Amino acid sequence: MRRTHVKGDLTVARGSSGIVAGLTAAAVAAVCFLAYQASANAPDSVAAPSAGASGPTATASAPAKPKAPAEPFAVPAESGTGARVVYALKDRRVWIVDDKEKALRTFAVMPSSVSPPPGAYQVTSRSGSIKGSDGVPIEHVVLFANIDAVPVGFSAAQDDSMHSPDPTIKTGGVRMKRADGNALWAFATVGVKVVVVP
Numbered sequence: 001m002r003r004t005h006v007k008g009d010l011t012v013a014r015g016s017s018g019i020v021a022g023l024t025a026a027a028v029a030a031v032c033f034l035a036y037q038a039s040a041n042a043p044d045s046v047a048a049p050s051a052g053a054s055g056p057t058a059t060a061s062a063p064a065k066p067k068a069p070a071e072p073f074a075v076p077a078e079s080g081t082g083a084r085v086v087y088a089l090k091d092r093r094v095w096i097v098d099d100k101e102k103a104l105r106t107f108a109v110m111p112s113s114v115s116p117p118p119g120a121y122q123v124t125s126r127s128g129s130i131k132g133s134d135g136v137p138i139e140h141v142v143l144f145a146n147i148d149a150v151p152v153g154f155s156a157a158q159d160d161s162m163h164s165p166d167p168t169i170k171t172g173g174v175r176m177k178r179a180d181g182n183a184l185w186a187f188a189t190v191g192v193k194v195v196v197v198p
Helices: 002-041 178-187
Strands: 084-088 093-097 103-108 119-122 125-131 137-147 150-157 173-176 193-197
Touching: 093 178, 103 178, 119 137, 137 173, 137 178, 137 193, 150 178, 173 178
Parallel strands: 084 193, 150 173
Antiparallel strands: 084 093, 093 103, 119 193, 125 137, 137 150
Protein backbone atom coordinates (compact mmCIF):
# COMPACT_ATOMS: atom_id res chain seq x y z
CA MET A 1 0.00 0.00 0.00
CA ARG A 2 2.81 2.36 0.81
CA ARG A 3 4.57 1.72 -2.49
CA THR A 4 1.34 2.30 -4.44
CA HIS A 5 0.71 5.53 -2.53
CA VAL A 6 4.22 6.79 -3.41
CA LYS A 7 3.73 5.91 -7.03
CA GLY A 8 0.47 7.83 -7.04
CA ASP A 9 2.17 10.91 -5.55
CA LEU A 10 4.96 10.71 -8.14
CA THR A 11 2.43 10.37 -10.93
CA VAL A 12 0.54 13.41 -9.70
CA ALA A 13 3.79 15.38 -9.25
CA ARG A 14 4.99 14.46 -12.72
CA GLY A 15 1.63 15.38 -14.20
CA SER A 16 1.58 18.77 -12.39
CA SER A 17 5.11 19.71 -13.51
CA GLY A 18 4.23 18.78 -17.09
CA ILE A 19 1.15 21.00 -16.97
CA VAL A 20 3.15 23.90 -15.50
CA ALA A 21 5.88 23.49 -18.15
CA GLY A 22 3.27 23.40 -20.89
CA LEU A 23 1.52 26.51 -19.60
CA THR A 24 4.86 28.34 -19.30
CA ALA A 25 5.85 27.44 -22.85
CA ALA A 26 2.44 28.55 -24.12
CA ALA A 27 2.70 31.86 -22.24
CA VAL A 28 6.21 32.54 -23.59
CA ALA A 29 5.04 31.75 -27.12
CA ALA A 30 2.05 34.08 -26.73
CA VAL A 31 4.24 36.95 -25.45
CA CYS A 32 6.71 36.49 -28.32
CA PHE A 33 3.87 36.46 -30.85
CA LEU A 34 2.31 39.62 -29.41
CA ALA A 35 5.68 41.41 -29.34
CA TYR A 36 6.32 40.50 -32.99
CA GLN A 37 2.83 41.60 -34.00
CA ALA A 38 3.23 44.93 -32.17
CA SER A 39 6.59 45.70 -33.80
CA ALA A 40 5.32 44.71 -37.25
CA ASN A 41 2.30 47.05 -37.01
CA ALA A 42 4.03 49.99 -35.33
CA PRO A 43 4.60 53.22 -37.37
CA ASP A 44 8.15 53.71 -38.74
CA SER A 45 8.76 56.68 -36.46
CA VAL A 46 8.23 54.43 -33.41
CA ALA A 47 9.58 51.13 -34.71
CA ALA A 48 12.89 52.52 -35.98
CA PRO A 49 14.18 55.54 -34.05
CA SER A 50 16.54 57.82 -35.98
CA ALA A 51 20.27 57.35 -35.50
CA GLY A 52 20.50 60.72 -33.74
CA ALA A 53 17.77 59.94 -31.18
CA SER A 54 19.28 60.14 -27.73
CA GLY A 55 16.49 60.95 -25.32
CA PRO A 56 13.01 62.35 -24.83
CA THR A 57 13.84 65.57 -26.73
CA ALA A 58 14.87 63.74 -29.92
CA THR A 59 12.52 64.18 -32.84
CA ALA A 60 11.34 61.39 -35.12
CA SER A 61 12.26 63.21 -38.33
CA ALA A 62 15.76 62.76 -39.70
CA PRO A 63 18.04 65.81 -39.39
CA ALA A 64 18.56 67.84 -42.58
CA LYS A 65 21.83 67.22 -44.38
CA PRO A 66 24.26 70.14 -43.98
CA LYS A 67 24.88 72.16 -47.11
CA ALA A 68 28.28 71.85 -48.71
CA PRO A 69 30.40 74.89 -47.86
CA ALA A 70 30.91 77.38 -50.61
CA GLU A 71 34.24 77.28 -52.38
CA PRO A 72 36.32 79.80 -50.37
CA PHE A 73 38.40 80.91 -53.37
CA ALA A 74 35.75 80.80 -56.09
CA VAL A 75 35.86 83.57 -58.71
CA PRO A 76 33.55 86.39 -57.50
CA ALA A 77 30.17 86.11 -59.22
CA GLU A 78 29.96 89.86 -59.94
CA SER A 79 33.25 89.95 -61.84
CA GLY A 80 31.83 89.70 -65.36
CA THR A 81 32.72 87.12 -67.98
CA GLY A 82 35.48 86.24 -70.40
CA ALA A 83 39.25 86.23 -70.03
CA ARG A 84 40.12 88.65 -67.25
CA VAL A 85 42.09 89.45 -64.12
CA VAL A 86 39.83 89.86 -61.09
CA TYR A 87 41.01 91.91 -58.11
CA ALA A 88 38.88 91.71 -54.94
CA LEU A 89 39.66 94.67 -52.67
CA LYS A 90 38.17 93.31 -49.43
CA ASP A 91 39.57 89.80 -49.86
CA ARG A 92 42.98 91.08 -51.01
CA ARG A 93 42.98 88.41 -53.70
CA VAL A 94 43.51 88.17 -57.44
CA TRP A 95 42.18 85.57 -59.89
CA ILE A 96 43.43 84.88 -63.40
CA VAL A 97 40.40 83.66 -65.38
CA ASP A 98 40.47 82.26 -68.92
CA ASP A 99 37.83 82.67 -71.63
CA LYS A 100 36.12 79.43 -70.52
CA GLU A 101 35.48 80.87 -67.04
CA LYS A 102 38.13 78.65 -65.46
CA ALA A 103 40.29 80.14 -62.72
CA LEU A 104 43.84 79.40 -63.82
CA ARG A 105 45.34 80.77 -60.63
CA THR A 106 44.37 82.70 -57.52
CA PHE A 107 46.62 84.29 -54.93
CA ALA A 108 46.75 86.79 -52.09
CA VAL A 109 48.06 90.32 -52.67
CA MET A 110 49.02 93.33 -50.56
CA PRO A 111 46.87 96.32 -51.61
CA SER A 112 48.39 99.70 -52.36
CA SER A 113 47.61 102.81 -50.35
CA VAL A 114 45.57 104.07 -53.32
CA SER A 115 42.95 101.58 -54.51
CA PRO A 116 40.90 101.84 -57.68
CA PRO A 117 37.11 101.97 -57.31
CA PRO A 118 35.23 98.82 -58.37
CA GLY A 119 34.75 98.58 -62.11
CA ALA A 120 36.21 97.26 -65.36
CA TYR A 121 39.63 98.41 -66.57
CA GLN A 122 42.21 97.33 -69.15
CA VAL A 123 45.93 96.75 -68.95
CA THR A 124 47.46 99.96 -70.34
CA SER A 125 51.20 99.36 -69.99
CA ARG A 126 53.79 96.92 -68.68
CA SER A 127 57.34 97.21 -67.39
CA GLY A 128 59.72 94.33 -66.83
CA SER A 129 61.82 95.82 -64.02
CA ILE A 130 61.76 99.27 -62.39
CA LYS A 131 61.93 100.97 -59.00
CA GLY A 132 58.53 101.34 -57.35
CA SER A 133 57.12 104.63 -56.07
CA ASP A 134 57.99 103.40 -52.58
CA GLY A 135 61.64 102.96 -53.58
CA VAL A 136 61.50 99.13 -53.70
CA PRO A 137 62.94 97.42 -56.83
CA ILE A 138 60.00 95.66 -58.52
CA GLU A 139 59.37 93.49 -61.56
CA HIS A 140 56.55 92.47 -63.87
CA VAL A 141 54.63 95.71 -63.49
CA VAL A 142 51.15 95.59 -65.06
CA LEU A 143 49.39 98.99 -64.94
CA PHE A 144 45.62 99.20 -65.43
CA ALA A 145 44.35 102.41 -63.77
CA ASN A 146 45.29 105.97 -62.87
CA ILE A 147 43.63 107.37 -59.76
CA ASP A 148 44.29 111.05 -58.93
CA ALA A 149 47.51 110.97 -60.95
CA VAL A 150 48.66 107.82 -59.14
CA PRO A 151 49.29 104.88 -61.51
CA VAL A 152 47.78 101.65 -60.14
CA GLY A 153 48.93 98.20 -61.12
CA PHE A 154 50.24 94.79 -60.10
CA SER A 155 53.88 94.10 -59.35
CA ALA A 156 56.22 91.90 -57.34
CA ALA A 157 59.09 93.06 -55.19
CA GLN A 158 62.38 91.56 -56.37
CA ASP A 159 63.13 90.51 -52.79
CA ASP A 160 59.72 88.71 -52.75
CA SER A 161 58.44 90.88 -49.88
CA MET A 162 54.85 91.99 -49.45
CA HIS A 163 55.08 94.75 -46.85
CA SER A 164 52.10 96.92 -45.96
CA PRO A 165 52.32 100.27 -47.76
CA ASP A 166 52.99 103.49 -45.90
CA PRO A 167 49.52 105.08 -45.56
CA THR A 168 51.05 108.56 -45.64
CA ILE A 169 52.48 108.02 -49.17
CA LYS A 170 50.23 107.69 -52.21
CA THR A 171 51.31 104.54 -53.99
CA GLY A 172 49.45 102.33 -56.45
CA GLY A 173 51.47 99.13 -56.41
CA VAL A 174 49.42 96.00 -55.64
CA ARG A 175 52.16 93.61 -54.52
CA MET A 176 52.29 89.85 -54.92
CA LYS A 177 54.83 87.04 -54.64
CA ARG A 178 57.26 86.70 -57.54
CA ALA A 179 55.82 83.35 -58.70
CA ASP A 180 52.35 84.91 -58.85
CA GLY A 181 53.79 87.94 -60.63
CA ASN A 182 55.32 85.67 -63.28
CA ALA A 183 51.92 84.04 -63.93
CA LEU A 184 50.13 87.39 -64.11
CA TRP A 185 52.79 88.82 -66.41
CA ALA A 186 52.34 85.94 -68.87
CA PHE A 187 48.55 86.40 -68.92
CA ALA A 188 47.90 90.14 -68.55
CA THR A 189 49.13 91.60 -71.81
CA VAL A 190 48.13 95.11 -72.94
CA GLY A 191 44.36 95.30 -73.48
CA VAL A 192 43.45 92.41 -71.16
CA LYS A 193 40.44 93.19 -68.95
CA VAL A 194 40.97 93.81 -65.24
CA VAL A 195 37.83 93.75 -63.08
CA VAL A 196 37.97 95.28 -59.62
CA VAL A 197 35.28 94.13 -57.18
CA PRO A 198 34.58 95.38 -53.65
